[in-house]
Every structure is written in structure tokens, then in C-alpha cells.
Amino acid sequence: MLTILKRLRTVAAGSAVLAAALASPSAWALAQFSVNPNSNGLSAAGTPFTADTLSGTSSARITRDAVPGNHYTGVGYVIFTAFNLNSSPIDAGTSQLNLTNSGYGLYATFTQHFTCSSPLGVGVSCGVDSITLDMWGDPGNHDVKNLATLAAAPTITDLGAANIKLATVTQVVSGLAGLDALGGAFQNINSNFNLTAAGKLFFTSPDPFYQLAFSAFNNTSQGLACDTVGCANPGVVSINSESGITDFLRVPEPGSLVLMGVALLGMATVSRKRA
Numbered sequence: 001m002l003t004i005l006k007r008l009r010t011v012a013a014g015s016a017v018l019a020a021a022l023a024s025p026s027a028w029a030l031a032q033f034s035v036n037p038n039s040n041g042l043s044a045a046g047t048p049f050t051a052d053t054l055s056g057t058s059s060a061r062i063t064r065d066a067v068p069g070n071h072y073t074g075v076g077y078v079i080f081t082a083f084n085l086n087s088s089p090i091d092a093g094t095s096q097l098n099l100t101n102s103g104y105g106l107y108a109t110f111t112q113h114f115t116c117s118s119p120l121g122v123g124v125s126c127g128v129d130s131i132t133l134d135m136w137g138d139p140g141n142h143d144v145k146n147l148a149t150l151a152a153a154p155t156i157t158d159l160g161a162a163n164i165k166l167a168t169v170t171q172v173v174s175g176l177a178g179l180d181a182l183g184g185a186f187q188n189i190n191s192n193f194n195l196t197a198a199g200k201l202f203f204t205s206p207d208p209f210y211q212l213a214f215s216a217f218n219n220t221s222q223g224l225a226c227d228t229v230g231c232a233n234p235g236v237v238s239i240n241s242e243s244g245i246t247d248f249l250r251v252p253e254p255g256s257l258v259l260m261g262v263a264l265l266g267m268a269t270v271s272r273k274r275a
Contacts, residue, residue, distance in 0.1 A: 031210060031248050035083065037096045039201035040164045042104035042137050046096035048204070051083035054106075058217050058242040059147045059154040062120070064235045070116040072126065074177075075153040076239070078217075079145060080106040084245075098141055105138035107145075107156060110169075112189075114177055119233040122183050128175025131191060135167040137202065148238040150227055166199035169213065179231060183221035185239045190214050193248065210248035217244030 030052035037046030060076025082089040083097065096103030110133035116126035142160030146152075169191045177187035193213035195203055203209050223241030226234035 031250075032085070033203055033210070033248060034205040035095070036202060036204050037094075037104070039204075040137060040139075040166075040198045041161070042139050042164070042202070043096040043099075043102060045093075045099075045102045047094045049083070049085075049090050049094050051085050051090055052247060053084045054080050054246045055082045055084055055089070056080040056217075056244065056246065058239070058244070059145075060110075060239045060242070061148040061150075061153040062114075062237040062239065064120070065113075070119055070126075072114045072116065072120060074110075074112040074114065076110055076148060077145070077154055077156055078108045078110070078215075078246075080108070080246075100141045103141055105141040105143055106135070106166075107138065107143070108133050108135045108169075109156065110134075112177075112187075116178065120179065120237070121232050121234070122179050122230065123181045125176055125178040128172050128177055128187070128189055131169055131172050131175070131189065133169035133191070134165055135169075135199070137164040137166050137198075139164070147240045150225055150236050150238050164198050165196050166202050167196060168194050170194070173212065179224070179237075180218070183224060183231065184219050185224055185237075185242060186216075186218035187242075188214075188216045211251045212249040213246055214249065215244060215246045217242040219243065 032050050032052045034048060034050050036048045037043045056078045058076060058078045060074045062072050062074045065071040065073055081098065083095050084090065092099055092103070098105055110131060112131045113129045114126040115129055116124055118124055120126070138158070139161040143163070144157040144159055146155045146157070148154040171192045173190040173192070175187070175189040178185070180186055191213050192211060195209050200209070219239065219242040223239060224231070225238045227236045228234045231237065
């Protein structure tokens with residue numbers, strides 16, 4: 001799976017990621033951040049900790065838009081299952097993540113819009129045109145999650161204390177999604193990342209926090225269902241069992257953007273030669 005994520009991340013990396021990589025020899029190292037799990041009434045039993053990624057699982061329902069062209073809309077959620085540091089998960093006793101009553105749940109709900117290179121199907125890639133995403137903390141971890149089906153979008157029902165909005169995503173820097181040649185789904189998105197006032201109490205450092213987020217999720221064909229045989233030009237697709245990671249980056253400096261332009265030109269040249 002790590003090999004797949006690295007390959008997909010290379011394909012999907014947009015200008016912001018590439019610029020950051022060129023800006024510093026250490027830019028490929030994952031950016032660390034600090035979390036206070038006891039903020040906002042989420043928990044009283046956790047310990048502040050440092051992490052560099054968030055692991056999660058995703059569920060989404062994709063529908064074909066009723067407009068000319070290969071346009072699709074996806075609605076779904078990501079359930080974050082662990083914070084990690086140097087590829088090792090932070091223990092639940094420290095993070096309190098997903099512990100019922102003493103801890104909290106952490107999830108994101110999203111809507112995305114895609115344009116595909118051809119009608120959606122196995123081996124078809126799509127550009128991510130837009131995204132709206134909200135990250136939430138669930139005090140007590142009492143919410144009920146319902147997976148996507150062909151008939152209904154995935155839902156999260158709040159059954160405990162009011163959930164707390166921690167962050168929002170409103171812009172796509174670059175994104176690639178689709179159905180791979182083996183019949184699984186994948187998506188890789190570079191986006192902005194904005195903390196709310198409550199989010200600044202939860203994600204405590206760096207201050208100011210990272211302005212960019214990168215997410216890479218994929219699954220096997222076992223988590224995929226389509227309303228057509230072989231997922232050939234489907235009108236509806238349900239995607240479950242997607243797993244992946246989210247990490248963060250800063251907005252690159254102007255000087256790095258110049259280098260980025262040169263690098264992107266080189267990438268385009270290589271792509272033309274391969275074609």
C-alpha cells in the first residue's frame with residue numbers, strides 16, 4: 001500500500017507540494033504538529049503530543065452530474081483512526097482518539113466535484129475541481145456512522161454532546177481521483193487548510209498552523225460497488241474501506257514558486273516524451 005501511495009502522491013502532487021519540495025532539502029520530511037486532546041472539552045484524560053500524519057478510513061458516494069461532459073459529485077466522510085509520528089501510531093491513552101466516554105472522535109465530512117478524462121470506469125482518472133470539507137471533534141465519541149450504499153450517501157449522526165468544528169477546506173490546489181486498473185478507487189488531494197478558533201486550541205503548534213493539507217486514500221475492489229456491470233460508465237458508485245493518510249505543508253515562498261515553474265515545465269516535457 002505504501003508503494004501505491006508514493007506513486008499516487010507523485011502523480012497528484014501539485015504546484016504547492018512541488019514548490020515546497022524545492023524550497024528546502026528537508027522539505028520531503030513530514031511536517032510535525034502538536035495536539036492538545038484536552039481542549040474544547042473533547043477529553044480530560046489525554047496528554048499533549050506531537051504527530052506528523054493522521055490515518056483514516058473513508059466512505060463516499062459518487063454520482064454522475066446531470067450536465068454535459070464527464071462531471072461527477074462525491075459526498076462522504078473520513079473517520080480519523082490514529083495520529084502517527086515517524087510511522088508509529090500515538091497510543092490511544094495519550095491521544096484519547098476514538099475512546100468512548102473518556103475520549104473523542106475525529107472526522108471530516110466533504111463534498112467534491114470531479115471532471116474525468118472519459119466516462120467514469122476502471123482505469124479512468126479524474127481531476128478534482130473543487131472541495132468543501134469540515135473537520136469535527138466528537139466529545140465522548142458517540143456519533144453513529146453509516147457507510148455509503150448505491151441508494152444513499154454515507155452519514156454521521158450526532159448522538160452526544162454537540163460536535164466541534166476544528167478546521168475547514170475550501171480550495172483544491174491539485175487533485176487526482178478515479179478507478180484504478182485493478183478496479184479499486186483512489187484519490188489524492190492537495191488543498192488549503194484553515195483552523196477555526198477551536199481548532200487552534202486543538203492543533204497547538206506550529207502557530208500559525210500549516211496552510212496546506214495533502215490526503216491520499218485508496219482501496220481495493222472489495223470496497224467498491226457500481227450500478228453498472230464492471231463499473232462501466234456508472235451513474236452511481238459507492239466507495240468504502242478506503243484508507244490513507246493526511247499530512248500538512250506550508251504555503252511556499254515566492255522564490256520557490258519560480259523554481260516550481262521550471263520543475264513543472266520539466267515534468268510536462270517528460271510526460272510528452274512518454275506519450
